[in-house]
Amino acid sequence: MMTLIRGGTVINADRAFRADVLCEGDKIMAVGENLDAPAGATIVDAGGQYVMPGGIDTHTHMQLPFMGTVTADDFFTGTAAGLAGGTTTIMDFVIPNPQQSLLEAFNTWRGWAEKSAGDYTFHVAVTWWDQSVHEEMGVLVRDHGVNSFKHFMAYKNAIMADDETLVKSFRRSLELGAIPTVHAENGELVYQLQQELLAKGIRGVEAHPLSRPPEVEAEAANRAIAIANVLGTPVYIVHVSCAESLEAITRARAKGQRVYGEALAGHLVIDDSVYRHPDPEFARAHVMSPPFRSSHHQQALWQGLRGGNLHTTATDHCTFCAEQKAAGKDDFTRIPNGCGGVEERMAVVWDAGVNTGLLTPSEFVKVTSTNAAQIFNIYPRKGVIQVGADADIVVWDPEGTRTISAATQHSKGGFNVFEGRTVRGIPTHTIAAGKLVFERGELRAEPGAGRHIERPAFTATVA
Structure with a gap:
């Protein structure tokens, strides 16, 4: 399973730069300009968007x-x-x-x-x-x-x-x-x-x-x-x-x-x-x-x-x-x-x-x-777009808008504290563990697809 996110601007905590992002399995395999799309890869067009x-x-x-x-x-x-x-x-x-x-x-x-x-x-x-x-x-x-x-x-x-x-x-x-x-x-x-x-x-x-x-x-x-x-x-x-x-x-x-x-x-x-x-x-x-x-x-x-x-x-x-x-x-x-x-x-x-x-x-x-x-000691597995990190990525349209409402939310409970708020800047695609799970309003969540993430102690020896 391979996914190529093409044409976006990568935003990390330290810098922003133009790059494509190639994911294979649940990891990021390459970050760079003009990456070739492997045969059979899913292509995500991130033109004009941020990749975070x-x-x-x-x-x-x-x-x-x-x-x-x-x-x-x-x-x-x-x-x-x-x-x-x-x-x-x-x-x-x-x-x-x-x-x-x-x-x-x-x-x-x-x-x-x-x-x-x-x-x-x-x-x-x-x-x-x-x-x-x-x-x-x-x-x-x-x-x-x-x-x-x-x-x-x-x-x-x-x-x-x-x-x-x-x-x-x-x-x-x-x-x-x-x-x-x-x-x-x-x-x-x-x-x-x-x-x-x-x-x-x-x-x-x-x-x-x-x-x-x-x-x-x-x-x-x-x-x-x-x-x-x-x-x-x-x-x-x-x-x-x-x-x-x-x-x-x-x-x-x-x-x-x-x-x-x-x-x-x-x-x-x-x-x-x-x-x-x-x-x-x-x-x-x-x-x-x-x-x-x-x-x-x-x-x-x-x-x-x-x-x-x-x-x-x-x-x-x-x-x-x-x-x-x-x-x-x-x-x-x-x-x-x-x-x-x-x-x-x-x-x-x-x-x-x-x-x-x-x-x-x-x-x-x-x-x-x-x-x-x-x-919480899971960096750089999480929290960064770089080779070797988990392929957990959001493609972000800074000009996209959404009016928040309980009528359209995926969460349960029947109420939304942000009801009626129109936000500018929304996700168009979400990739989790290398899988495209959200695409322009379509949610493809699968029960059991999530993984338990263990977080190492901050010291080498645990008593």
Whole structure:
């Protein structure tokens, strides 16, 4: 199986250049001008278009059991939607229940993911602590290609990690050559604010952002960064949504600390007015944590991406239908948290970032693919157009347009937080592991075509 992408401009994180790209099997075999087309090769005409590494979404939740229900997108529908939007690899989360074996949970998620249409890899959450967790973290790194561990500082009485767990897990991650990642919200403070709002009779969606103000996120981000600094481990802060958290990351990085930040496409373009919408169903559909913020915070996040203190863009793709969200119609704390976006992320970031001059095309590649591959140690297998890399490629029409709508999306859930937004800059072709899986609106996703991507530890020896 050979594919020749002809006549485009290759955009990597470091430079742009005119070149054809030849793929054989699941690898890129040649990059250069005027390449000959082998007999039987599929020809993709990229004239007037960009040829970029397939997107890597560092934060998704497919088929997630959460808040008494399960997300609408499973690993097939979710990864297929990603392919339609130019994302060829997702990084999903194994989330053990408290007291559950990490390996047991990992094997469960691996089973669910066998139907994936695109490549996938896992962060594993540490939701409790004893000696067995210490040991299983080592097994996951050594035998299963896991090099990142997630810590929820939110969700009291469920999966929240206390400070003891954070310290012990961060230390163990450092020993193993893995990177700890954190959902930074002070779970105790969120819980107390929720109870106060309910006691005052404020039970609607408008209470959700009131219970999770920026200060709640900033406190947790500062605490995680301080713990990482004392222990000497790097740390990755997921879904940074506010200026105060970005300031904490920026201060630490200015002092030489290895802190990485992730921004969600939704947080970059959607503001908190959605929680005051007159239609409760519309408002509930936007409930996620951290919540959407005011435009002041959006501007800060763009500055963080542009200035190099935020490194990746993701979605936190976690879809629920209207009936599932309605579980919280009389109590905002019962609304399943989560929104979609895996199909729209790249187009939204291009339109709002590149088209406005906030990002260059190469910076776009950095924050949608290359930085993720480098931070999580799968570069140069992923995140670059070069010989020997995986043939995960998106052909991008910078002048193409699409009006985003739930009516035309491939994702499940029946709602789209970017509904009605017209974006300029869209994928025309997606190649995943050397196969043409999306061509000018036609999705050819196949269940089970995706591969589990193991990510090596950052040190040579794993205890």
